[in-house]
Amino acid sequence: MIRVFKHYVPYAVLLLGLVDAVLLIASAELGWVIRAHQIGMLIEPTSSRLPQLLSFAFALQIALVAVGAYGVASFLSLRFAAARLAVAILLGVSFLSILFFLVPPLALWRSNLAYATLIAGILLVVVRALLGRTLGSETFKRRIIVLGAGHRAARIGGLAALPGSNVVVAGYVAMGEANPVITDAVPRDRIPNLAAHVVDNGASEVVLALEERRNALPLKDLLRVKTTGVMVSEISSFLERETGRIDLNSVNPSWLIFSDGFASGRxxxxxxxxxxxxxxxxxxxxxxxxxxxxxxxxxxxxxxxxxxxxxxxxxxxxxxxxxxxxxxxxxxxxxxxxxxxxxxxxxxxxxxxxxxxxxxxxxxxxxxxxxxxxxxxxxxxxxxxxxxxxxxxxxxxxxxxxxxxxxxxxxxxxxxxxxxxxxxxxxxxxxxxxxxxxxxxxxxxxxxxxxxxxxxxxxxxx
Incomplete structure (x- = not known):
């Protein structure tokens, strides 16, 4: 995920949003060019109508966000995505009608708008048909290693198994829990070098999910993993990022106090x-x-x-x-x-x-x-x-x-x-x-x- 103004946005969503923005601008331009050819109008450089193209793309993209067209279900179901796209286009065109009335210089001709809207609808559906499954696949998911084999580690595994999850668990490392829940976790004493184990599994993040942290933090292991360039996260921070909420089952007062956020300088x-x-x-x-x-x-x-x-x-x-x-x-x-x-x-x-x-x-x-x-x-x-x-x-x-x-x-x-x-x-x-x-x-x-x-x-x- 990438953090945008303190809010976490999945890479797949960001990429799809950027692709949509390019397609919407291209649709507006194609609609203009097609209509210009029909009436024998001289086609001026694209820069001369950039405000109109951007207003079209902006209005439709805002509508896409508003109807939830970038939600998990859009990556998993083309039918769901197409339905949301239809509503978004209807709302976007309605907003454009108001915008064009209030700010006439931004207006597209009705024939331009009709062509642009039709082209945009087709392109947006095609992109989701071609990229939807890919964007929702493991290609855009982070591989993680979970340190722990108890109930907290199992919660991370359950989260990773959900449709639309942004992570893949590459492996679990048992840290000596008395009652492990993850049966296939590799005991820590069987791994000569934890940092090398993480790299060998292609993981880009290690998540600390110990049941009891007091006097149990593997500081030397975590430091070595960190210095290899792999991200190290505590379970509360991990769940906050992946779920968009503060998990009350794992959070403690010290985490709330010392983690970033609750800024007073705003x-x-x-x-x-x-x-x-x-x-x-x-x-x-x-x-x-x-x-x-x-x-x-x-x-x-x-x-x-x-x-x-x-x-x-x-x-x-x-x-x-x-x-x-x-x-x-x-x-x-x-x-x-x-x-x-x-x-x-x-x-x-x-x-x-x-x-x-x-x-x-x-x-x-x-x-x-x-x-x-x-x-x-x-x-x-x-x-x-x-x-x-x-x-x-x-x-x-x-x-x-x-x-x-x-x-x-x-x-x-x-x-x-x-x-x-x-x-x-x-x-x-x-x-x-x-x-x-x-x-x-x-x-x-x-x-x-x-x-x-x-x-x-x-x-x-x-």
Whole structure:
């Protein structure tokens, strides 16, 4: 993987993205040239229309990211990839229509745009048909040696076996565990030179997965491996990079303290984030006000009670605040105000409520909370005080998620299906900690774009 603004991007995804960018620019140019030949127009140098070509490529590539066209499934299924490409092209062309209306100098003729779009669709599908399996194969995966033969080592093996994994386990080295789980691990005392063993297996990384590190770190071995140019990683750092979350089963306080991240010197990023929140919330409130009012009327028609409701949540530094949402449940959903976890096919949800939850319309009034500065567009979802008190007692590091401003959407929301249990909260916390540790405007932009994928293909909305 390569780290882009503190976020890890697989090499295969980066390569496919670069190929797509070249193809999209080439498609726009071909569309222009074909139409120019048809009408007998003199073809000027490509540089004279570069802004139009780049705007076409930019719009479609942003749409590809937004619909999840670079996800694991795109490398494994051509049918899945083609479906996402079709939606991305539709969204990209819609965005271009708005862009061309607002900035006429960037506009392509409708005939140019039609040719370019058709060519782009064909080329993108062909590239995935030719390269999809190759990019998802072992050719672009890193070979690793795992030091350890216990449950932690087995977890790495399970991760490597998943479809779309970025690593291949070249071998395990048993480090004297009392109860080894990996039966085919090579005992350390049978390897004369660990560094040579790593090189001979073609590994580019060694992952330390010991069950007990106290007085057991093979420092001389690790130093020798490191000086050969092979990367040495601790299991918590490895899992963070490969899964996009902080693994609570392997992490410890010292790793959180001494690893990079949680940077305090990000005043410029915070100022940019707040400026974006203000401008975007004002614009969104203006554009969605008719939708909010129509939905409120539908709620009132279906069930008794107010169309909007306030709910107390825990925000930055454990400060309480109220969020405003469109009511999606019956008015008597919670007796005496007692907090209750939502369930699958929750009977308390109304018919209108089920629809607005599925397409996230019920979240729109929270834009006002963003404008006030109590929330951001991107951040961990704020929980209710009753749940926070319970979760802080049962899940380690849960209080740390309140060190960043809560958001309407977040890294956990686009990576983990909706859940309402202690175990679900634990998994979502792993993603929230990753976001807090690796925050950057780039990650915020990625989350905002990918939120569209969640809206288009909702998973478990309750």
């Amino acid at each position: 005043m410029l990023s915070s100022a940019f984030k707040r400026a974006f929140d203000v401008v975007a919330s004002l614009l969104l409130l203006f554009l969605t006000l008719p939708v909010i009012l129509l939905t409120a009327a539908a709620i009132k028609l279906e069930s008794k009670g107010p169309a909007f409701y306030r709910q107390r949540r825990v925000g930055l530094y454990n400060q309480g605040f109220d969020i405003i949402k469109l009511r999606s449940m019956r008015q008597d959903a919670e007796v005496a105000g007692k907090a209750v976890w939502a369930e699958k096919d929750d009977p308390r949800i109304t018919r209108v409520g089920r629809f607005i939850r599925m397409v996230r319309i019920d979240e729109l009034p929270q834009t006002w909370t963003v404008l006030k500065g109590e929330m951001s567009f991107v951040g961990p979802r704020p929980e209710r005080p009753q749940f926070v008190e319970q979760l802080e007692q049962q899940i380690p590091y849960y209080a740390e998620r309140h060190m960043v401003k809560p958001g309407i959407t977040g890294w956990a929301q686009i990576n983990y299906p909706y859940g309402a249990s202690i175990e679900d909260a634990r998994h979502k916390l792993e993603y929230d900690l990753y976001y807090a540790k690796n925050y950057s405007p780039f990650l915020d932009l990625l989350i905002l774009l990918q939120t569209l994928r969640v809206v288009l293909w909702p998973s478990g909305a309750r």
